[in-house]
Amino acid sequence: MIYLTEKDILEAATSEDMLDAIEASLRLYEKKEFHMPQRLHVDHEDNVLLLMPCFTKDYFGTKVVTLFPENPAKNVPVLNGIMVLNDAQTGVPVALLDGPALTAVRTAAVGAVSIRHLAREDAHAVGIIGAGVQGFYQARAACSARNITDIFIYDLYPEKSSALKDKLSKALPDVRVHQAARVEDLLEETHIVITATTSLEPVLPDKEELLAGKHFVGIGSYKPEVREFPKALFGLLKTVYIDTEHALEESGDIIVPLRNGWLAQDQIMTLGRFLTEGKSQDQVKQETTFFKSVGMALFDVCASKLIYENSVRKGLGQKIVR
Known part of the structure; x- marks a missing residue:
């Protein structure tokens, strides 16, 4: 051993x-x-x-x-x-x-697999909301799924964003790393947005125009009352992708939209099912997409x-x- x-x-x-x-x-x-x-x-x-x-x-x-x-x-x-x-x-x-x-490397890889198959091919800027341990690994893994040239970081505590910026700059010397002053600034600059926070309430603005056309990866919400994503996002989605059916019982980012009628049960699909069905991914990559992971x-x-x-x-x- x-x-x-x-x-x-x-x-x-x-x-x-x-x-x-x-x-x-x-x-x-x-x-x-x-x-x-x-x-x-x-x-x-x-x-x-x-x-x-x-x-x-x-x-x-x-x-x-x-x-x-x-x-x-x-x-x-x-x-x-x-x-x-x-x-x-x-x-x-x-x-x-x-x-x-x-846990850090496998969780980051789960998010990055969704980027590999759901994000637009020319996506080159990723936003990280939540400058903790998972923020570092998610950014690192995202760079393996797309040709990322820029990373934008936002956290409620600027000193944490600054520390993550320094750490990522050393780990990914060929990538430009930026500290965003506001979530809105991060959204305006990025094609892929990853949330890895402990917030109980949505960390993104409830504005469709700032959310449209991006790929979102939700990592933080792991309890029924915890949410990272606003109502506006669900009006833009054809499908919500999850890693396991446990998400239907564990994550407020799935439970609350279902309960409030923002999302229908038949709009939810596991990412594994999407991959095994072998359907063309070209159209999906042009849409606003959302992948929620709770792990297993x-x-x-x-x-x-x-x-x-x-x-x-x-x-x-x-x-x-x-």
């Missing part, structure tokens, strides 16, 4: 490889060639423990995640965890992976398989002797 740190995970697989692995997992989801028990959610005082298992043909895995909201006061991240990957034939654990790093354990297992097998080949990780 090997232990893989954040550094190992980033070295093990390119962004392009991760996009391919996640796209394959979306197709696997449609074929139902996996077993994903309901995740265990435990609330203890103000903290949360999540256990997320999934079984596939070659491997199964369980991600253990903790969310401790008071951690920043202790200079500790809110999100911590670890992924255990097991051989499906023997049950033997083969790898332990850093949980936050795995299948992504963790498929991403971990890629990272583990590449790590063994490259000699990465620390061997743990049983």
Whole structure:
């Protein structure tokens, strides 16, 4: 068994490889060639423990995640965890992976797969709303899906936008990175907009003229009462794409529009279904499009398989002797 740190995970697989692995997992989801028990959610005082298992043909895995909201006061991240990957034939654990790093790269890849298939081909400017960890990884992955020349960042806290700008400028030296003073400024300059916030209310203006013709990726809303997108967006959409049917029960960006009649049930489609049906993407890429991700354990297992097998080949990780 090997232990893989954040550094190992980033070295093990390119962004392009991760996009391919996640796209394959979306197709696997449609074929139902996996077993994903309901995740265990435990609330203890103000903290949360999540256990997320999934079984596939070659491997199964369980991600253990903790969310401790008071951690920043202790200079500790809110999100911590670890992924255990097991051989499906023997049950033997083969790898332990850093949980936050795995979550970051696979979530970013999910968003980028939607960019690959739904965003206009000539899109070259991406906007990031929310300058946290996920903002960095989403911007990085987006550059693997399109020829991105400019990234615009907006956050309620300018110092966070500035820090992310510096980090992205170092990681992506060939891309111009800008700090937007207002969300409206970001929208006027970009073709792809990714929201990765903890906001309870929409972070975009309720104005169709500022939203039309873009591809939107929603990452932040993971509770029924949490929304990042305004009513105006749904009047522009023919279809809303989701990663898993769990979004219908988990995300306010789907639940609220359905409840209020802004969105009809037959307008919702999984991205995997869109990919497996093999329809022409040319027309869709000219439309206003929206992809909402809530994540699932299948992504963790498929991403971990890629990272583990590449790590063994490259000699990465620390061997743990049983």
